Amino acid sequence: MSPYHHGNLRTTLLAAAERSLRQHGADQLSLRELAREAGVSHAAPRRHFPDRQSLLDALAEAGFARLDQELRAALTATGPEFGSRLHAAAAAYLRFATEDAALLELMFTRKHRKEADRIVAAAAAPFGLLHDLIAQGQKEGALQPGDPQHVGIVLFATLQGIATLINGSLVAPELLDGIVETAVDQFMRGSRRP
Amino acid sequence: MSPYHHGNLRTTLLAAAERSLRQHGADQLSLRELAREAGVSHAAPRRHFPDRQSLLDALAEAGFARLDQELRAALTATGPEFGSRLHAAAAAYLRFATEDAALLELMFTRKHRKEADRIVAAAAAPFGLLHDLIAQGQKEGALQPGDPQHVGIVLFATLQGIATLINGSLVAPELLDGIVETAVDQFMRGSRRP
DNA sequence: AAACAATGTATGCGGTGACAACAATGTCGT
C-alpha cells in the first residue's frame, strides 16, 4: 500500500513539471495536472508551492543550477586551451538552451517579484563560470586586459540571443553550428590583445 | 446613443492590449477585460481574435513593425558614418526592448504554430535593416567582406541578449549604455577588415 | 501520552477561455 505521505512530493512535482514544461510549454502547466500525475489530491502541492508562480520560480532556479552543471561538465571534458574551452562552453550553453527552450524562457523572464533574489543568485553560478573563463583568457594573453564584467555580459548576451533566435524559429536550426563558430571567432578577434 | 457596431473594434482592442501588456504583462492580459474597457460584450472580440493567442500573435506582428519604424527613424536622424549608424541602431533597439519588455518577449517567443509565418515575415523587416547596415559597412571597407548572414545574426543576437539580461534584472540597468558601447566596439573590432 | 507540525482531503467561489445560437447592421447585385 502506498503510504499516506508521499515522502518527497516536492521533488516528484518538480521532475514532472520539468517534463511537462518540455512537452507542452509553460502555459499548459497545471498544478492540478501535476497532482494527478503524482497520484495526490489537487490541493496537495499547495504545501510545497503556494501558487503556480512559485513552482515556475523553482523550475527556473533549478534550471540555472542544471545549466551550471552542464557547462562545468563540458569544460572539464575539454583541454586547457582557451579557444577550445570557450567554444565548448558556447556549444554546451546552446545545446541546453535549444533542448529546453521553454525552461530557458522561464529562466530569463521576470514575472518574478517575490523569488527574484533567489533566481538571480542561482544565475550567478553559470555567469561566474563565463567570468572565470574570460579571466583565464586575459591571464594567458589571449584577450586584452580590462574589466571582464562588460565583456562577460556581452558574451553571455550573445549566446542567449542566439538561443532566442533559434527557439523563436527566426533562424533555421541548421545554421546553429556555423553561427556559434562565427560568434566565438568574432568574440576572440574583437577581444584580442592588440 | 452608442451605435450597435463599435466601428473599429479591432484597432481599439490592439491599442488597449498594448497598453495592458506594458502595464501588467502578457499573463494578466484578459480578453474579457479588454472587452470591458472597449465597452463591448465579453465575446465581441471573438470576431477579430478567435482566441487569446491570435491577439498575442497580432501584438507581436505589430511589435516588429513598430521596431522597424523606430530603427529607421533612428538611422535617418544619424549621419552617414558607419560607426555612428551602428551605434544609433543598437541604442534604438535597446530602448525599444527595455521600454516594452513584455512585448519583446512576446515577439521572440514561439508558442506560435498558426501565425508563425506572418510573425517571421514581420521580423524580416528590422532584420533586413541590420543586414543592409552591415552590407554598407562592408562596402565602405569598415568590415571584412563575407557572408553578412552569420554576422548579422550574431549582431542581432547580441542586442537581443543584452535586452533579455536587462529585462530579466540579471544586470543593472545603469550598465546598459556601457554594455552597448562595449558590444558595438567589440563587434567592429571583431569584424574589421584585417 | 499529549501537543504540535506537516501533509492530504473535501467543497465551494470567482474568473476565464471557448463555443453556439441569435440579432442588428452594412453591402451589393438585380
Add this chain to the structure above:
DNA sequence: ACGACATTGTTGTCACCGCATACATTGTTT
C-alpha cells in the same frame, strides 16, 4: 427600391483552473 448575404456584436452556456477555507490523518517532538 429591395432582398440575399456577409460582417459584426450580443446573450447564454459550459468546462476548467487557481485559490481559499475548513477538516482529517500521519509523523515528530517533548
